[in-house]
Amino acid sequence: MFSRLxxxxxxxxxxxxxxxxxxxxxxxxxxxxxxxxxxxxLGGVIAAFTLFEYASTHPGLIDFRFAPPYNRIRFLAFAMxxxxxxxxxxxxxxxxxxxxxxxxxxxxxxxxxxFPLSPVNVAADMIAAGEDPTLALLLSRAAALSFFVxxxxxxxxxxxxxxxxxxxGRRDFNLWVNLPTFEPGYGRDVERRLSRDGVINLLxxxxxxxxxxxxxxxxxxxxxxxxxxxxxxxxxxxxLWAFISGSLVIRGAAILKVxxxxxxxxxx
Numbered sequence: 043m044f045s046r047l048x049x050x051x052x053x054x055x056x057x058x059x060x061x062x063x064x065x066x067x068x069x070x071x072x073x074x075x076x077x078x079x080x081x082x083x084l085g086g087v088i089a090a091f092t093l094f095e096y097a098s099t100h101p102g103l104i105d106f107r108f109a110p111p112y113n114r115i116r117f118l119a120f121a122m123x124x125x126x127x128x129x130x131x132x133x134x135x136x137x138x139x140x141x142x143x144x145x146x147x148x149x150x151x152x153x154x155x156x157f158p159l160s161p162v163n164v165a166a167d168m169i170a171a172g173e174d175p176t177l178a179l180l181l182s183r184a185a186a187l188s189f190f191v192x193x194x195x196x197x198x199x200x201x202x203x204x205x206x207x208x209x210x211g212r213r214d215f216n217l218w219v220n221l222p223t224f225e226p227g228y229g230r231d232v233e234r235r236l237s238r239d240g241v242i243n244l245l246x247x248x249x250x251x252x253x254x255x256x257x258x259x260x261x262x263x264x265x266x267x268x269x270x271x272x273x274x275x276x277x278x279x280x281x282l283w284a285f286i287s288g289s290l291v292i293r294g295a296a297i298l299k300v301x302x303x304x305x306x307x308x309x310x
Contacts, residue, residue, distance in 0.1 A: 046097060105220065112208075112296060174271075177271055199295070208296075241298070243294030250286055
């Protein structure tokens with residue numbers, strides 16, 4: 043009980059630190075006192091949810107809570123995206139000694155990711171179309187860095203998924219505990235619905251990369267692309283764009299792996 047509470051407190055503390063990072067590390071000109079307060083309030087709310095979720099012995103809303111490193115990889119990807127974009131913004135202002143190297147790396151990533159139907163190109167072309175070329179370059183750099191971190195997290199999770207035979211290696215793995223929002227069923231209905239949900243999550247993650255820039259480009263009445271010239275909206279917008287997509291793909295792959303294990307166990 044005590045160790046579980048300590049672990050929940052550590053997770054909650056890490057959540058607050060990561061969410062507060064942009065308001066603390068971004069150049070002062072792009073951060074207001076109000077935005078810092080909002081970040082702390084939002085971080086406190088999410089941290090409280092994390093604390094109650096992980097301090098409880100019963101499953102709540104978080105998937106695969108008892109099957110690490112699923113959620114650890116997602117959190118690490120989220121934190122790395124935040125840090126990468128924050129230091130990119132600092133590099134554009136020449137705040138750090140390695141600023142020129144980070145800008146050069148982001149430009150190289152733009153070149154690596156410039157393939158047909160690249161989500162980085164789609165995001166920059168759709169959102170910054172007709173805007174200042176400086177905004178288009180800024181958005182391209184941020185999207186390339188964030189997408190690269192997402193791709194690395196997917197590759198890292200794929201190693202655990204297949205090479206380390208996740209989640210079979212965990213003796214305490216339980217389908218209903220690790221998928222608390224999944225409605226129970228009987229017989230092959232469980233396998234079919236797991237496969238269906240896995241495919242839906244995979245497709246949703248890929249589609250989200252493209253559909254969000256398209257929607258933003260079609261809603262000029264309430265979304266002004268120039269707001270992304272402010273570093274804080276840029277960091278959060280690009281991070282959520284890549285993180286939500288990556289999380290959906292990771293969840294879909296994990297559910298498909300569980301569906302495969304269910305099918306194999308029934309065949310045996």
